[in-house]
Amino acid sequence: MTTATAPAGPAFISPKQRRPGVVLLLGAWGQARTKIGLGLVILLVGCALIGPLFAPADPTEFVAAPFAEPSADALFGTDNLGRDVLSRFLWGGRSVLSLAILSTLIGVSLGVAIGLVAAYARNVLDDVLMRTMDVILAFPQIVLALVAVATVGPKLWLLVLVVGITTAPRVARVVRGAALDVVERDFVRAAEGIGVSRNKILFGEVLPNVTSPLVVEASLRLTFSIALISALSFLGFGLQPPAADWGLMINENRLGLEIQPWGVVLPVTAIGLLTIGTSLIGDGFSRASIGIQRGARAE
């Protein structure tokens, strides 16, 4: 009976029930690991966002001899070109975060669209779409990214695009797998019957019902995107000097590791804690979504 007002929201959920997204959020919040993960992510995102306000020096300014030990002038010493390590660290998180978030958004949006269309198509379009995805999956993500960089050069838009495109098939598989069941349900048939358009059915009816696996997959993909983007900039194919970027900093200061480790240790720790944080949050979502599935089965 609620299907008549279907475009307004997920149809099979009665008004008294909580929306599945809310249930998932509450379930995830109940896990200790989600809170720890969130704490780590807030710490590092905060560091990246407002860190530059506290940077004691300009990130490209020469302050002391290269690879100088920590002192009152430079709390964590200087880097390979005599710039302040702390200032470069505080400036260097923005690029990694924004590029990773942007590419994950592209990948998840593309993947959701492809997965939903494929699941709903029920015909050769499904096969064509998914086999195309399979070809992209025949490469590790980093290899495709490197092939693209080899041809076009280290451009930031290219990194975002390649990471996004290689993320999409992985999301599409999960979304399609979850949506295959949903498109067969009565409320979708009912919506078709009263002439709701395909897009409204896909994004208004089907999408809300695949929220849990999608959120779990998206947080996993964000973790992988952060790893991949920072790895690419560590390899020298991300931001170019003299930009301040965590991945690039590690690359630049590796040679001085024995004299002055801070230029490497700070950004490595930050990237490591960030990925641990996002994956703890993802694990919290994953456990919450399995709890929801169990509850649904028990009913």
Add this chain to the structure above:
Amino acid sequence: MSRTPETDAVEPVQSEPSLIAPVSAEAAVSTDPLTAGFLSETGTALPRRHRRPRVFRGITGFIVRRTLLGVLTLFVASIIIFAATQALPGDPARAILGRTATPESLAALREQLNLDRPVVGQYWDWLSGVVRGDLGDSLVAGQPVTELLGSRIVNSAFLMFISALISVPLAILIGTVSARRRDGPIDHALSVVTLALAALPEFVVGIAFVVLLGTTVFTVLPPVSLIPPGSPPWNYPKELILPTLTLVVAVTPYIARIMRASMVEVLESEYVEMARLKGLRERKVVWRHALPNAIAPTIQVTAINLAYLAGGIVVVEFVFAYAGIGAALVDGVANRDIPIVQAVSLLIAGVYVVLNLIADVATILVSPRVRTTLR
């Protein structure tokens, strides 16, 4: 449910709640075209009533079909690599040489890459060269690519091999111990540690090892793994330790988590209960009766993760300056050495496809239930 989700075959694993962490989703849900076909074909009751020609029936037929699909995947992969490196709109020669290009150098490069010919002809030349084992000449070194990559392939293969040799038994051990102590403190500790380690990018792990053991905290191991060209990597055990450790940390957590899920399920099964009722000691029940049955579902995941090693070596070899194909790829990209990039990426795609093929076949051979559905 009238359609068959491909993920059904991994359903037993996912029915265990605390296990499938997001990081293991990639491992649990196969991301390879071969496995995808395999799962829908054998893991579920997908009706396939039509008769196939004799060579395509039974186990041999399955292997033949998988191999053909693998060759097809590689063929499409080669088109993608070629299209991305050489057939883009615009002038690749100018893109490669950049602003320093002179008309003479542009002409020379065009000739070397056969850029004057139609794109399909260029691709055909390249592909037939690949099949003959002629991968062209490096644009930077001027030597044949096969000559440059030969010893590097040995180095990379050896690194992957010893990493797999250590991480697979280690993962089985961790997974089994966690499953036995399910929901106890050891299990929880291992769960958090594997989750955290699985999240870390390889270069973070590698650099952490360098700082801890190579340069700063302790200086017991060489921070770079320079293997002189021409000498076999097994003559340099000390240089191999850190890259191997890094790769082990990169893949072990995934396999261990799947192993635990599989083991938990087997330990709840009736035949394990039966073994317990017979009065066998728990140790014997776990290691003798449960373990062999728990390993079968993890073979697929293990192979996918070993295939993942092929991508992981790219960064790890760069971190340790280890002379393998991964480092060659990074150098090739930095120098825009297109023939090297084409060769290494095709090689890595090949390793990926072959490992997945092996995974499919091995899974068939060890699991009686799947084997009978193929008849």
